[in-house]
Amino acid sequence: MNDNDELLFANDGDNLFADEDDNGGGLFAEEDGNESSDSSSTDTWKVMIVDDEEEIHTVTRFALSDYKYKGKHLEFIDAYTGVEAQEKLAQHDDIAVMLLDVVxxxxxxxxxxxxxxxxKLDNHFVRIILRTGQPGQAPEESVITDYDINDYKNKTELTDKRLFTTITTGLRxxxxxxxxxxxxxxLEKMVEERTKTIQEQTEELEMKNFKIIGSINAAxxxxxxxxxxxxxxxxxxxxMFILFRPxxxxxxxxxxxxxTAGRLFIAAIDCTGHGVPGAFMSMLGxxxxxxxxxxxxxxxxDRILNRLHRGVRKALKQDLTENRDGMDMAFCMYDKQAGILEFSGAKNPLLYVQNGEMHKVKGDKMPIGGVRNPGEERIFTRQVVKVDQPTTCYMFSDGYADQFxxxxxxxxxxxxxRNLLLENHQKPFEEQQRILEQRLDEWQGDYRQMDDILVMGFKVGY
Structure with missing residues (x-):
């Protein structure tokens, strides 16, 4: 032990373990009495003394022999070199405080x-208190700045009370x-368990989704x-062309x-909803x-739409239920021999172009199916277009016009x-379809498709 080490617990005239006041009692009695017992499964706090002087170990053990914090005594582990300390730290990962000499x-x-x-050990839990009798070898300012220590003490400063304070602060x-x-x-365990649960649920949902998508693909x-x-x-x-984009x-x-019977029947129908519900309605229609x-x-x-309306209401039991599903549609019958095109519409119109001029034949302002007002008798009207010249006709659902x-x-x-159709009505029908698709893609951009889209064009009277 050098001269500085002999001053380890020196004080200003007091005995090493004497109280600094005159109240009497054990040195660490107040700390022991005020702290509640710890619920940890370990019975002691591990303190490592690292110093090459045996006297330092002896004096430190003696000074802290009766010390208790939160109801637990100290368990000392001794090391006399830095290498020995490193080996013992690798064996004991629960050391709470290390009193470490420099030289x-x-x-x-x-x-x-x-x-x-x-x-190397990646141990950031142990509280390292550097004690040195040769402060010139390890200046406090540079050591505190450059090394991850928790306290720096000159051995000449460590009286019994200061050692008590230092150990208590470190253990706390x-x-x-x-x-x-x-x-x-x-918390990490809870997150892992929750993540595992979410992953399992996700896998289950993915499997269900896979089966549902498989069923929808079959549909x-x-x-x-x-x-x-x-x-x-x-x-x-x-x-003719058909632009059909679900x-x-x-x-x-x-x-x-x-x-049938020399007549052509063609219709564009927009059922309530889209996806699976709409598909069921389309099969019914x-x-x-x-x-x-x-x-x-x-x-x-007109008679076809009247019968269809009654058929939908009967099939869906709309007189007995609150079911409101139905259809909007444009329906044409072309009689080539008679040179006429008959049209009936449920909310949707027929557009036709003759001599470069577009005409609009409005449908009735009521759908096929749906809730009927008391006493209402839904009768659709028939309108006739004379086809004595080339006539280009268009029917559609509301999906194209309503696309954002x-x-x-x-x-x-x-x-x-309407303007787009008129501008291109003289072009080949395949080109008309391509123009409509290109214009729709440009307009839609990155926005999602809002509804099913159906546009039909055909020419009669040539």
């Missing part, structure tokens, strides 16, 4: 031990840090088989065609139209659609 087997052995603990800090670490670990194949083949329509109407996998919009036109041989568009987009994210609107 031991080398002039900076203590400082190297600090770096090893913090960087260690206890707080470990409480936070325990909370962090519990799409059924719906596609239900729709008339375009090639079949083109045999009767060589100049919003979802299946569609509430659908087109219908039939040819297709089945009813096949029954009315192909089996019952009703040919007048453009620089101000507004609807495309019906007027723009």
């Amino acid at each position: 031991m087997e080398s002039h900076d052995a203590g400082l190297q031990t600090v770096k090893h603990v913090r960087e 800090s260690y206890a707080d840090i470990m409480a936070i670490e325990h909370y962090r670990q519990n 799409r194949r059924i719906q596609s088989a239900m729709l008339p083949q375009v090639n079949r329509i083109k045999k009767a109407l060589p100049e 919003r979802d996998i299946v569609s509430g919009d659908f087109y219908w065609f039939s040819e 297709d089945a009813l139209l096949n029954q009315i036109v192909n089996i019952d041989e009703i040919t007048s568009p 987009g453009g620089p101000d994210n507004r609807k495309f609107m019906s007027k723009k659609l």
Whole structure:
């Protein structure tokens, strides 16, 4: 022990373990009595004494022999070199406080031990109190700045009371840090468990979604088989196009065609909703139209819509339920021999162009199906267009005109659609369809598709 070490617990005339006041009692009795017992599973606080002087170990142990903090005594671990301290720290990861000398087997052995603990062992919990009898070897300002220590003490300063204060401060800090670490670990465990639960739920949802999408894809194949083949329509109407773009996998919009007794029947139908509900309605509408036109041989568009309206209400039991589902539609019958085009509409119009001029035939302001007012008898009207010259006709749902987009994210609107159709009505129908699709894509941009889209064009009277 050098001269500075002999002053480790020197005070100003008091005995090493004498009280600094005259109240009597044990040195650490007040701390022991005021602190509540700790709930930790360990019975002691581990304190490592790292010093190459045996006397320092002996005096420190003796001074702290009766010390208790939160109901727990101290357990001492001794190391006499920096290397030995590093080895024992690797074996004991629960050391609370380390009283560390600077100059031991080398002039900076203590400082190297600090770096090893913090960087190599990655132990940021232990409270490191640097004690030195040779402050010139480790100036306090540079050590505090450059090394992750928690306190710096000159051995000449460590009286019995100051040692008590230093140990208590270190243990209190260690206890707080470990409480936070325990909370962090519990929180991390909760997050991991929650994440696992979410992952399991996500996997379950993905599997259910996979099965649902599979079912909807099967429904799409059924719906596609239900729709008339375009090639079949083109045999009767060589100049025509159909722009059909469902919003979802299946569609509430659908087109219908039939040819019987020298007459052509063609319709553009917009069912309530889109996706799966709309697709169910489209299949109901297709089945009813096949029954009315192909089996019952009703040919007048107004009577067809009247029968369809009653059929939808009956199928959906709308007299007994609050079901409001229905259809908007434009329906045409073309009699080539008679040179006429008969039209009936449920809310939707027919546009036709003759001699470069566009005409609009409005549909009735009521849908197919839906709630009926008391005493209401829904009767659709028939309108006749004389076809004695080439006539280009257009029917559509509201999906194209209602699509949001453009620089101000507004609807495309019906007027723009009418102008677009008129501007291009003389072009080949395949080109007309391509122009409509391109204009729609440009208008929509990155906005989502709002509804199912159906636009049909065909030419008669040539």
